[in-house]
Amino acid sequence: xxxxxxxxxxxxxxxxxxxEIDGVKREASLMMLGDEVEVxxxxxxxxxxxxxxxDEAEAxxxxxLMRECxxxxxxxx
Amino acid sequence: MIDLAEFRxxxxxxxxxxxxxxxxxxxxxxxxxxxxxxTHTMSIYQYGLRSxxxxxxxxxxxxxxxxxxTPIGYVDHALAYARLPETIVATFGDMLRVPGSGSTLLxxxxxxxxxxxxxxPLDAVNLAAKHPGKKVVFLGVGFETTAPTIAGSIKVxxxxxxxxxxxxxxxxxxxxxxxxxxxxxxxxxxxxxCPAHVSAIIGANAYRFLAQMQGxxxxxxxxxxxxVMQGVEMLVRQVVEGRSEVEIQYxxxxxxxxxxxxxxxxxxxxxxxxTPWRGLGVIPDSGLEIGERYAAxxxxxxxxxxxxxxxxxxxxxxxxxxxxxxxxxxCPLFGTRCTPEAPVGACMVSSEGSCAxxxxxxx
Numbered sequence: 200x201x202x203x204x205x206x207x208x209x210x211x212x213x214x215x216x217x218x219e220i221d222g223v224k225r226e227a228s229l230m231m232l233g234d235e236v237e238v239x240x241x242x243x244x245x246x247x248x249x250x251x252x253x254d255e256a257e258a259x260x261x262x263x264l265m266r267e268c269x270x271x272x273x274x275x276x
Numbered sequence: 277m278i279d280l281a282e283f284r285x286x287x288x289x290x291x292x293x294x295x296x297x298x299x300x301x302x303x304x305x306x307x308x309x310x311x312x313x314x315t316h317t318m319s320i321y322q323y324g325l326r327s328x329x330x331x332x333x334x335x336x337x338x339x340x341x342x343x344x345x346t347p348i349g350y351v352d353h354a355l356a357y358a359r360l361p362e363t364i365v366a367t368f369g370d371m372l373r374v375p376g377s378g379s380t381l382l383x384x385x386x387x388x389x390x391x392x393x394x395x396x397p398l399d400a401v402n403l404a405a406k407h408p409g410k411k412v413v414f415l416g417v418g419f420e421t422t423a424p425t426i427a428g429s430i431k432v433x434x435x436x437x438x439x440x441x442x443x444x445x446x447x448x449x450x451x452x453x454x455x456x457x458x459x460x461x462x463x464x465x466x467x468x469x470c471p472a473h474v475s476a477i478i479g480a481n482a483y484r485f486l487a488q489m490q491g492x493x494x495x496x497x498x499x500x501x502x503x504v505m506q507g508v509e510m511l512v513r514q515v516v517e518g519r520s521e522v523e524i525q526y527x528x529x530x531x532x533x534x535x536x537x538x539x540x541x542x543x544x545x546x547x548x549x550x551t552p553w554r555g556l557g558v559i560p561d562s563g564l565e566i567g568e569r570y571a572a573x574x575x576x577x578x579x580x581x582x583x584x585x586x587x588x589x590x591x592x593x594x595x596x597x598x599x600x601x602x603x604x605x606x607c608p609l610f611g612t613r614c615t616p617e618a619p620v621g622a623c624m625v626s627s628e629g630s631c632a633x634x635x636x637x638x639x
Contacts, residue, residue: 201340201421201473202315202499202628205280205529228398230428231538241280243476243529246368246425247396250538251476251529258278258528265288265502268295268509 203245205253208238218244283500292505293328299512300332307515308334308464309508310600312454313471314341314628315499321637323501325508333512336463336600337633339453340471342418343370343626344598345553349586350417350446351376356581357413357444358389363579364407366400367415369393370626373619377587397429397443404433404441413575416445421473423447423564424538427545430566430573442575447546447564450474451482453556458492463600467493467511469504472526479534483522491520498526545570554622555595594621597630604634611635 206218206225216227216236227249229236236242241253282288300307311317317337320326326335339345355376358365365381372382372393385391390410394400397414404412416426426443433441450471458465470483475496483494493514497507507525514521524530542564551563566574592614593607604610604623614620616632623629 201313201342201419201471203421203473203476228396228428230431231424231535231541233537243473245421245473247398248425248428250421250424250473251535253278254528254531255278258280261506261525261527262278262282262288265292265506268288268291268506 201245203243203250205241206244208236208240208242211236211238216242216249218242218249283498283502285502288502289323289328289505292502292509296333296505296509296512297330299509299516300330303332303516306332306334307466307512308336309467309469309511310336310338310457310463310465311469312338312340312450313474314344314626314630316340316469316471316497316504317630317633318628319499319501319504321633324637325501325504328505329508333508335508337597337630338457338600339553339556339598340419340450341623341626341628341630342422342448343374344594344622344629345448345555346374346417346446346622347552347554347586348375348377348588349583350444352586353576353581353583354381354413354415354444355379355384356583357575357579358384358391360411360579360581362410364390364392364403364410364412365415366392366394366403366412368417371415371417374622374625375589375619377584397426398432401429401433401436401438401441404438405436408440411440411442411579413442413444413579416443416447419448419450419471419474420477420542423546424477424541427541430545430570431541433573434570441573442578443566443573444575445546445564445566446551448551448553449548449562449564451478451486452562453553453559454483454486455490456556456559457599458486458490460599465492466515467495469507469511470494470496472496472498472503472530475526475530475534477535477538479532480522480524480530481532482534487520487522493520494522495525496530498529555598589620592621594623594631597623604631607631
């Protein structure tokens with residue numbers, strides 16, 4: 200039930216955004232995020248509400264850490 | 277530009293698995309980590325992540341499936357509303373097939389009840405606006421991820437002066453039952469993989485008391501397979517190094533303080549209350565009920581209805597599955613009398629229930 204999908208904001212009209220992923224568009228209320236969201240941002244959508252905005256710098260850093268582990272790991276069997 | 281599909285990269289998952297094996301090499305003790313959230317459970321089964329872990333690392337499923345921990349009396353209450361005339365029961369899809377004491381919402385709908393599945397609680401508010409002559413009762417089930425969306429819907433209904441939108445609220449909060457579970461010596465929990473999206477709302481600080489007071493490492497982790505494996509790797513590392521801290525794996529969406537606007541919504545609309553959890557019993561201050569200010573929207577107060585006495589299904593061991601005491605296959609009903617087509621217990625109904633996951637993907 201706590202599933203939420205990261206989607207890209209394609210338009211904003213007051214408190215209502217339209218967000219898109221893989222060609223699927225959804226309305227999402229920005230009641231919980233407000234001004235901090237701009238068109239082009241990725242947000243997590245849950246039950247018609249945007250609940251969190253993607254921190255791209257953190258995402259890149261997480262991936263970097265994961266790849267480091269890949270480099271240090273043994274060959275996958 | 278970041279490619280979020282990278283968090284499903286097989287090579288990365290295998291690399292993390294190799295890292296975990298290295299960390300645990302030569303160690304004899306078992307580390308038991310509980311994934312609290314049902315969506316983690318699904319991800320672990322779906323991607324076969326257990327098969328990548330060394331024998332010293334054991335993952336057990338926790339009570340983080342809202343539908344599964346909702347007591348049968350709540351379902352009976354919803355069924356009673358479904359039987360009322362001029363009443364629409366609106367719900368998220370996974371409540372439809374949950375057995376009450378004698379029926380399900382799906383069966384009531386087949387008998388003519390007006391039960392509608394909505395994607396968002398705002399859709400239920402729109403239903404109320406569209407049908408002013410009917411009462412719309414929304415089934416407010418879910419943890420801190422979902423509860424703010426229900427709070428938002430109540431505020432929207434209030435601002436639109438709707439008098440026919442009601443919520444039957446049975447929201448639950450996650451950190452308190454985690455405290456109860458890690459205090460249970462039978463479970464021997466070495467660390468928590470904390471729920472991704474609950475944490476996006478409540479913030480990682482909410483788990484500090486567990487790490488500090490109970491000595492249980494906590495890592496809010498994402499739901500993609502690489503997220504889960506990295507979360508497990510961080511927990512293993514803490515155990516190996518003798519640390520007990522909160523570390524955020526899912527830092528792209530989870531902050532220390534969480535979503536303050538969502539927390540403010542929860543505080544405005546709800547008040548904490550003692551609430552029963554299937555399998556765990558009544559846990560003080562682990563639920564949210566609608567407060568005085570929005571009491572007119574509280575179905576339980578505004579629409580009195582006679583609810584039949586709750587009867588638990590015979591032989592069902594959902595309660596023990598939810599505490600991580602037994603695996604789904606240890607229940608005598610699993611796969612025989614209880615299947616996704618004809619579920620006896622809630623853990624087999626919800627798409628994120630442990631039993632449904634075990635049935636779908638094998639043990």
